[in-house]
Amino acid sequence: MTKSSPLSSPRRRAGRRALAVVSVIGAIAAAIVVFAPATTPAEAVFAGSNGKTGCSAVNMGHTKFPKFVYSDLTSRVEAHADYARSNVVDQTHISTGDDTSLDANTNVVIYDSAYASVCGYDWYNEVDGGTLALTMCDTVYSSGDCRQHSIRISTTYFSGATTAQGRGLLCHELGHAFGLMHASSSGTCMKYGVTNPAQDWDSTEKAQINANY
C-alpha cells in the first residue's frame, strides 16, 4: 500500500484548483485596476441612497411602487406627468400608482405654480429664461432612501411650451425623483435644457433604475 502524495490527494487537488481560481481572479482584478480609466472624471448617472434632503439633493426613492399625489395641477402639467409615468417610469421595474391623500406615506408630490423664489433659484421668465422645475427630497428614512419627493413645475413656462418640451421636462424631474443625475448626452431627458428634449431615459439610466428598484 503506497501512501498518496499529500499534493495528489483529492482534498489537496481541490485546494490547488481553488488556489488557481483565486490567482486567476486576482489577475483579472489586477488587470481591471491597471487598465480601468481611473483618472478619467466620470459623469454620475445615479445618486443612490444617500440620506440627502433639500434644494439640491438627488436621492433615490424608497419603493418600486411609489404613490403619487398631484396637488391641484393644471391640466397640461397633469397630462405630461401621466405621460412620463406611463411611458418612462412604468416601463422599468418601477410601477407607479396614485395615493388617495397627501400624507407621510405619499412618495411623490407634484406641484405647479408661477414660482419665483423657491430655493433661491432664478425661476423662469420670458426674457431671461431660467429654472423651470425642481425636485427635492423632503424627508428620508434612516436607511437614507427618500421617503417623500416633491416636484415643482413652473406654470409660467408651460403657457407656451410644446408637448415635447412638457413631456421631456416631466421625464427629467421624475428621473431626479428616482435618483437619476444630470447627463450631458442629448439622448436622454436627463440632459439639462429643454429646447429639443428627449422624452425618455437612456439605456444606462434604465439599467441603473432596474438594478436599484
Added chain:
Amino acid sequence: MASSRLSATKIGVGALIALTLATAVATVVNLQSGSADSVPTAIATSRPDTGSGASDTVNPGSKYAIDLLTARGNSTVGVVREKTLADLLPNHKFVVGDSKPVALAAGIVVGTVSDVSPGAAFTFDTAGEPVEVDFDDPSAAFRDLIITVSVESALGEVSGDAEVAFVIDIDGSADVNKAVSSFASLGRVIAVLDNPGRNAFEPNDYSVRQSGALFGVVREDGAISFPRLGGDNGEFLDGTDTVAEVLTKATGPDVISKVERAGSTPSTD
C-alpha cells in the same frame, strides 16, 4: 516538492494567461465606454466625462466652494437663453417675442474676492413658502452669501466700479464657516451678473446668472472656467476662453438675436 514547484509554475502560467486575457477584455471595455450610446456590459454608475479643464484651475482651499457651486442645480431643469459666453456681453442684445432689444446680463466682472459676508437664510413652512431664519439656524434650506470682488475688469452696468458685490446661494446643509473661508480663497474670479431683483431674496443686489452657475475662476494666464458647467466648458466658451478675449469681443459691433416666445430659444442644446 517537485510536484509542488510544478503546480506553482502551472498556476503562475495560468495567471499570466488570465492576465493577458483580462487585459484584452479591459481594453475592449474601455473602447466601448467611449461611445455614449453603447450598451454597457455591466451596469454603469457613471459615464466618462469629456474633459476636466474646470477642475484643473481650482486651488485646494477653494475646492469646497467649487463643490457647493457645482451641487446647486443638481435637481433642476431650465431654459438657458445664452448659448455662449459671448451672448452675455453688453454688445449682444436679445429680442424676445416683440420686446425691445435687451442685454441678458447686467454685466461681467473679473477680479479678486475681497470679502465674503453672510446674507439671508431661509427655510420653508408647511405650505412650502420660504420663511427667513437666522443665518446660522440649522433648519435653513439655503443661505445667501454676499461676495465682494475687487475689480480688475468690468463690463456693462458695473463698468468703472472699483468693487462689485453680488449674492450667491448655498444649500442649507453646507458648513457655513468652511464655505465662507473657501469662497474667500477663490482668488481671481469671473462672474456674469444678473440685474438686481433676479434673486428674489436679495432684491437690491446683483446675483449670478443661471442661478449661480456663471461664477467661475480665472487662471494666472487669464483662462476662464465655470466649474458648475462641467466638462471643459468648450461649448459655452466657444473660443472666448480668456479674460483678454472677453474684453476684445465686448468692443465688437452690436449683435441682435431674436428669440421666440416661451420655451424655445435659439441657444440651448
